Amino acid sequence: MKVLYFLLFSSMAFITCKSVKPMANTEEIIVELIKSDTILSRHFNGFQLFNLTENKNLIAYNEDLLFTPASNIKLLTYLTCLHILEDSISSYKYKSTTDTIFIIPQGDPSFLNSNIDSSQLAFKFLLSQKKTVRILKNFQHDISALGTGWAWDDSQFSFQCAISFFPLFGNRVTFKSTHNLYDINIEPPYFKIHTLSSDTFNTFIKKDDFKNKFYINDRFIPKSYKVERPFITSNKLTKLLLQDTLHQNVDIIETGDTYDWPHFKSVPSDSLYKKILLESDNHVAEQLLLLCSNKTLGYMNTNEIIKFSIDSILNIDKHDIKWVDGSGLSRYNLVSPQVFINVLKNIYKKVGLETIKQLLPAGGNGDTLPSIFYSEKDWIYAKTGTLSNNFSVSGYIVTDKKQVMAFSFLNNHYITSKKEVSESLYKILKKVKNNY
Numbered sequence: 549m550k551v552l553y554f555l556l557f558s559s560m561a562f563i564t565c566k567s568v569k570p571m572a573n574t575e576e577i578i579v580e581l582i583k584s585d586t587i588l589s590r591h592f593n594g595f596q597l598f599n600l601t602e603n604k605n606l607i608a609y610n611e612d613l614l615f616t617p618a619s620n621i622k623l624l625t626y627l628t629c630l631h632i633l634e635d636s637i638s639s640y641k642y643k644s645t646t647d648t649i650f651i652i653p654q655g656d657p658s659f660l661n662s663n664i665d666s667s668q669l670a671f672k673f674l675l676s677q678k679k680t681v682r683i684l685k686n687f688q689h690d691i692s693a694l695g696t697g698w699a700w701d702d703s704q705f706s707f708q709c710a711i712s713f714f715p716l717f718g719n720r721v722t723f724k725s726t727h728n729l730y731d732i733n734i735e736p737p738y739f740k741i742h743t744l745s746s747d748t749f750n751t752f753i754k755k756d757d758f759k760n761k762f763y764i765n766d767r768f769i770p771k772s773y774k775v776e777r778p779f780i781t782s783n784k785l786t787k788l789l790l791q792d793t794l795h796q797n798v799d800i801i802e803t804g805d806t807y808d809w810p811h812f813k814s815v816p817s818d819s820l821y822k823k824i825l826l827e828s829d830n831h832v833a834e835q836l837l838l839l840c841s842n843k844t845l846g847y848m849n850t851n852e853i854i855k856f857s858i859d860s861i862l863n864i865d866k867h868d869i870k871w872v873d874g875s876g877l878s879r880y881n882l883v884s885p886q887v888f889i890n891v892l893k894n895i896y897k898k899v900g901l902e903t904i905k906q907l908l909p910a911g912g913n914g915d916t917l918p919s920i921f922y923s924e925k926d927w928i929y930a931k932t933g934t935l936s937n938n939f940s941v942s943g944y945i946v947t948d949k950k951q952v953m954a955f956s957f958l959n960n961h962y963i964t965s966k967k968e969v970s971e972s973l974y975k976i977l978k979k980v981k982n983n984y
Contacts (some may be wrong), residue, residue: 618933621876653714688847697878706776712883830875888956
């Protein structure tokens with residue numbers, strides 16, 4: 549009988565032990581949270597988490613699949629700039645004679661752009677010369693005013709301004725309120741004669757799709773406003789705008805020579821990096837790639853500098869990425885979380901955490917990270933990317949145990965709200981902060 553009880557007890561113990569599953573580790577729990585989340589489980593997403601402190605990969609979920617990353621592309625643009633550009637931006641190269649100053653524009657987006665540079669030393673230098681200005685334009689430049697795959701119906705808005713070899717006023721017109729409700733301040737003033745009244749549409753200011761004409765509907769004038777609209781660039785308009793602002797003669801000459809002339813520097817490079825990372829300024833991002841192209845190749849070509857960066861800076865196979873613009877406005881861009889982790893590792897190695905803290909959003913007032921991430925003590929520093937039905941976040945987390953993590957969380961094709969997706973991402977990323 550004792551033998552029988554022993555065998556029965558042993559069998560029950562064996563069955564009980566066999567049915568108990570081992571405890572899941574944190575990595576498995578987080579992946580399961582992504583898969584089971586009622587919002588995240590309904591769309592296409594990928595997540596990778598890398599511990600920079602210990603130099604090891606922790607989580608890889610759909611990490612090698614390609615996603616539309618939107619403005620996360622600006623991280624690639626930033627890394628390219630770090631490898632190519634100097635500490636300050638070259639506005640133009642120049643040579644002065646008795647009655648003429650020759651300039652070769654370098655693509656500087658801060659020129660006559662008060663949103664970026666209030667001092668405008670590069671412009672004031674030309675103004676002080678009181679000479680005819682001859683602009684030399686390299687005929688090798690291959691610049692499309694609008695990027696590959698940009699949405700046509702976004703051409704009304706200032707987040708999709710034209711790309712050009714010599715941007716002026718950020719390639720946009722600014723309409724500001726004054727004390728008199730019907731007296732509108734227009735910058736540059738050249739566009740006053742191209743701004744007309746119209747009541748044929750139900751909005752305050754509308755831009756003509758094909759001409760540099762702007763229409764104001766007096767019925768919709770708000771009490772206080774600052775509205776920006778892009779203008780269509782051309783050599784002729786560049787000449788007229790600069791002539792109207794300098795009150796000096798201006799010519800544009802096509803040339804293939806680059807000339808070894810001194811550079812006139814405008815703003816610190818970091819000031820432009822803040823614009824693309826903290827504020828997600830698309831125009832500045834595109835112009836930065838042209839600056840990189842001009843410095844590396846001797847001419848401006850977005851496609852060529854992207855190829856150069858993929859081969860020589862990112863060091864990845866061209867089949868593992870489709871990168872077409874500097875800003876991420878294009879839905880043709882396709883990048884994996886794996887590529888973003890490599891980019892983040894390189895940025896971290898090149899500039900360090902303290903610089904990253906100054907440049908990337910942390911959920912505070914005015915930056916692009918959703919406010920749900922805001923905390924009295926910053927813990928996340930990340931670039932967002934948003935297009936309709938697409939929201940991605942890539943950046944860094946400083947955990948409760950002082951570990952520094954690089955992460956990339958890309959989300960495509962959701963039909964819920966961005967707010968709901970943000971809340972789900974927050975839950976996952978907060979778990980990373982609390983558990984490592």
